[in-house]
Amino acid sequence: MRQVILGKSGLKVSAVGFGGIPIQRLSPIQAARVVRAGLDLGVTFIDTAASYGDSEEKIGRAIAGRRDNLVLASKSANRTRDGMMGDIDRSRRHLGTETIDLYQLHDVRLESWLEISAIGGAMEALLEARRKGWINHIGFTSHSVETAMRLIEEPVFETVQFPFNLITREPGERLIPRARAEKLGFIVMKPLCGGQFEDAELAFRFLNAYPDLVPIPGIERAAEIRQIVAVVGSGAELSGKDRRRSARIVDELGKLFCRRCGYCMPCPEGVPIVLGMIFESFIKRMSPKLVTERYAGELIDKASLCTDCGQCQEKCPYDLPIRETIKRAAGLADDLLREYG
Ligand code: SF4
Ligand code: SF4
Incomplete structure (x- = not known):
């Protein structure tokens, strides 16, 4: 498996990571089997979150005895110091590790950044956790290009996690070049458009043109990670025929796919x-x-x-x-x- 350095964090990870959302749906035994199938294929990067149900616990059990070779990432959407501290500690216990390699602020928007960076906000906990050795690196995830462009300027962040896929291509214009310039590691969430794009061959051929980014597809079955690792390993990019086929699919899906950008908000009636x-x-x-x-x-x-x-x-x-x-x-x-x- 090709290795990628996640920007200034210096973390060396496999060219494709394991996204921990879908294993919530599996039994602990099934989840362990899928996670280990990924590890056996050379996946060394696993991303989960405090809010993904029992995903952290399942991953913790699945990697027991194999922790040393792995880079573990988790995240919390807690915006207060105490809440974030509690989540980081719980994530460590669930994952069965003293230190989480990368801890991320989950789904940040400019409004929440004000709260996070204020006195008593979550950033205090992240810095304290790093001093105590509970986490090694700090990153953020977002769905808003404006927010990500702003947060990239904050020296504390070493990675950014953002959607990038055949439908959501906007990050390729400004965000990815900016992250590269600031030497942030770029983790690609939703490489399969949040599960809506079923053709993994096309989705990962598209991403193969960006070999310094690390996609973390959500994995539910061993066959999925096998196929994805094979496409990433081939290094093949979209052919002319692929482009025509993907354009047709994207045209259809793009009419329904919510990018979570939040431009439609707020609703005057408070509808989420x-x-x-x-x-x-x-x-x-x-x-x-x-x-x-x-x-x-x-x-x-x-x-x-x-x-x-x-x-x-x-x-x-x-x-x-x-x-x-x-x-x-x-x-x-x-x-x-x-x-x-
Ligand atoms: S529905 Fe709202 S969040 Fe979804 S893509 Fe449209 S503006 Fe963005
Ligand atoms: S009231 Fe209904 S239609 Fe109007 S902004 Fe809110 S969700 Fe949209």
Whole structure:
């Protein structure tokens, strides 16, 4: 497996990492089998999060005895010092490690950065955790190009994790060149468009043109990681025929795919638009019980406040059918509550 240095962090990782969202849906034994299949193929980089249900615990069990050769990354969306400190400590225990190689601020936006960097904010905990040896490096994840462009300027960050795929290509214009210039390691989330793009061959041929970036596809089956490692290992890029085929698929999917950029927000009625837009992909990728407990009630209650004013759709640069999607998501949430509530 080709190795990549994650920018100024100096962390050396396999050219493709293991994304820990989908293993929430698996039993601990199945999860261990999938994680170990990745390790056996030479994957040395695993990314998870405090908020991914029991993903950290499953990974911790799966890597027992094999920790030394791995680079572990996790993240927390906690914005306060105490909350972040608690999450980092829990992540260490769940992953069964004294030190987490890379800890990231999860899903940052400019508004939350103000809270994170204020006195008593989460950044204090990250710096303290690094001093204590609980974590080695600090990064952030975001879905907003503006936020990422701003945070890249902060010397504390050594990596950025951002979506980049056949549909979400905007980062290739400004963000990736800027991250390279500032020597931040670039971790690619959603290389398969959050599970919506089924053709891994095309998705990873596209990314093979960016060999200094490290994609972390969410993996649920050993066959998936085998296929992805083979495509990345081949180094093959999109052929002319691939480009034509992917253009057709992207054209179709792009009309429905929410980039989580947040341009449609805020809703004057308080409808959690982005949650509504990505709810269906949550159901596909996370534990249905967890999705029910965490999100279904909130979505049903708040989606009912929508007055159909249409402001969100006017602001979405991708012309997504937001109102229709939120209504469908609320219906799915209702079904989930009946089954798991
Ligand atoms: S609905 Fe449109 S504007 Fe809103 S987060 Fe999704 S892609 Fe962005
Ligand atoms: S259409 Fe509904 S969700 Fe969109 S901004 Fe108006 S009230 Fe909010």
